[in-house]
Amino acid sequence: MICGIDEAGKGSVFGPMVIGGVSGSSLADFEEKGFMDSKKLTPSKREAMYDDIVSSFQATSVVIEAHEIDDYRMHLSMNIIVAKAHARAIDNLGPDTAYVDACDVNEKRYGACVHEYLKRPLTVISEHKADDRYAVVGAASIVAKVTRDRLIERLSEEYGDIGSGYPSDPKTIGYLRDYIEKSGECPVFCRKSWKTALNMKKNIQQKSILEYY
Incomplete structure (x- = not known):
């Protein structure tokens, strides 16, 4: 076998x-x-x-x-x-x-x-x-x-069109960016330890701080 x-x-x-x-x-x-x-x-x-x-x-x-x-x-x-x-x-x-x-x-x-x-x-x-x-x-x-x-x-079907899920997919990256900008966090189905997610969250948070000041 x-x-x-x-x-x-x-x-x-x-x-x-x-x-x-x-x-x-x-x-x-x-x-x-x-x-x-x-x-x-x-x-x-x-x-x-x-x-x-x-x-x-x-x-x-x-x-x-x-x-x-x-x-x-x-x-x-x-x-x-x-x-x-x-x-x-x-x-x-x-x-x-x-x-x-x-x-x-x-x-x-x-x-x-x-x-x-x-x-x-x-x-x-x-x-x-x-x-x-x-x-x-x-x-x-x-x-x-x-x-x-x-x-x-x-x-x-449950969360909206998330694309293929790969970092090379613009639809996936767009979804992740929009989600973090709105909620401040990554979605539950995201691999939060991935550099893609970590870097995007960090950049969005830094941008928000700069805009505040």
Whole structure:
């Protein structure tokens, strides 16, 4: 039994990070389905492949909310947070071999880190761009991306259009700026420990002080 593991939303300032995992009997099972890196697919194609994945294979997702990431970052690096979450997804699936998309510049070091947090020993194959190299990791990236997109959509339905949640998205940055200017605080779904949020809050507060004087 093998599995693939990948995450979505690692660098997002809004919303959760989601780790996707998919398991099956062999790499060929996923290759013949044509699964690939979610970033290469249109939203509609991702949704269709997601439905195929969850109906044909065992799939899991681990959701780490924004406030949890803030709490973890008080004593852990982001790479460790991701590695622990990857290990949780692997444990949920119980494979003999896990293929993971390496989050560290050192592939072997990241694989060893994930292995350290597993409940039982197994083979961990950690590589950069694994979502592009292995269809099983591509499938995991689809599970992670679709799951996270749906969660972001729910946040937008409740709080207004927050965009994609990434700092590169003008809609997300505009929402964050407007929210801080009006309330003086970041929204509850914001990663308050992110430099994007910290710097914006600091700049807005300084601007308000200068305008007062």
